[in-house]
Structures are given as structure tokens and as C-alpha cells.
Amino acid sequence: MIHCELRTHADCHIHLFPQRLRRAIRGSLNDAAGGEFPHPDDPTAVEATLRDAGTSHYSPLPYAHEADMAADRNDWELDWAADSRMCIPSATADPETSAQSFARPSTVVMGV
Numbered sequence: 617m618i619h620c621e622l623r624t625h626a627d628c629h630i631h632l633f634p635q636r637l638r639r640a641i642r643g644s645l646n647d648a649a650g651g652e653f654p655h656p657d658d659p660t661a662v663e664a665t666l667r668d669a670g671t672s673h674y675s676p677l678p679y680a681h682e683a684d685m686a687a688d689r690n691d692w693e694l695d696w697a698a699d700s701r702m703c704i705p706s707a708t709a710d711p712e713t714s715a716q717s718f719a720r721p722s723t724v725v726m727g728v
Contacts, residue, residue: 624672626704632659632676634692663702671702678708686710 633641642657656662666674676696678689690707697705 624670626673626675627666627671628675630662630666630674630676631679632662632693632696633657633678633689659696659700663700666702673702673704675704675706677706680708680710683710 632638638657642653646652656665663674676693678686678693680686680689686708690705693703693705693707697703
């Protein structure tokens with residue numbers, strides 16, 4: 617079960633991704649912008665940046681951009697949250713996947 621106590625402010629609009637997807641997204645954004653973004657995309661670095669800014673907790677918004685990706689995104693986020701003192705996990709869905717296929721395992725892990 618994941619437990620947290622909010623004592624300062626939380627950021628509820630963060631996007632974190634597994635390394636392979638993160639690199640693909642950042643590469644695409646850099647190409648479209650014609651340069652490099654100065655902001656971190658590695659989850660550990662993102663967490664440090666948030667902490668340095670006074671954020672005590674955050675809730676990443678996973679995104680499933682293809683059918684049948686939701687469960688993998690949700691599993692990755694739950695794994696990350698289990699090792700983080702700041703992360704309050706959320707979940708994603710896609711219209712091609714039955715909510716039952718990913719919601720039940722996620723709620724069991726989260727103790728809901």
C-alpha cells in the first residue's frame with residue numbers, strides 16, 4: 617500500500633515515462649523545436665527539481681498512445697511510486713483496452 621502525508625504543495629501534472637519511451641518523446645520534441653529542452657526528463661532528476669522547488673508530492677500522468685499500452689504504463693508508474701517518497705500514482709486507459717484488464721491489478725497494488 618502506498619501512503620503519503622501532504623505537508624506542502626503537490627504538483628498534479630507531471631509526465632514520467634520508461635527510459636525507451638522517454639528518449640523517443642524527447643527526441644521527437646527536440647526535433648520539432650529545433651533544439652534541446654533544458655528541463656530534465658529522467659524521473660530521478662525530475663523529482664530532484666520538484667523537491668528543490670518546494671514540492672513535496674507529485675502525481676504523474678501516464679499516457680497510453682497506442683492500444684494495449686495502458687497496463688504497461690500503469691505498471692511502470694506503480695513500480696516507480698513504490699520506490700519514491702514523493703510520487704502519488706495515477707493511471708491511464710485507452711479506448712481499445714478493457715478497463716478491467718488494468719484497473720483491478722492497479723487497485724490491488726494501491727490498496728484501493
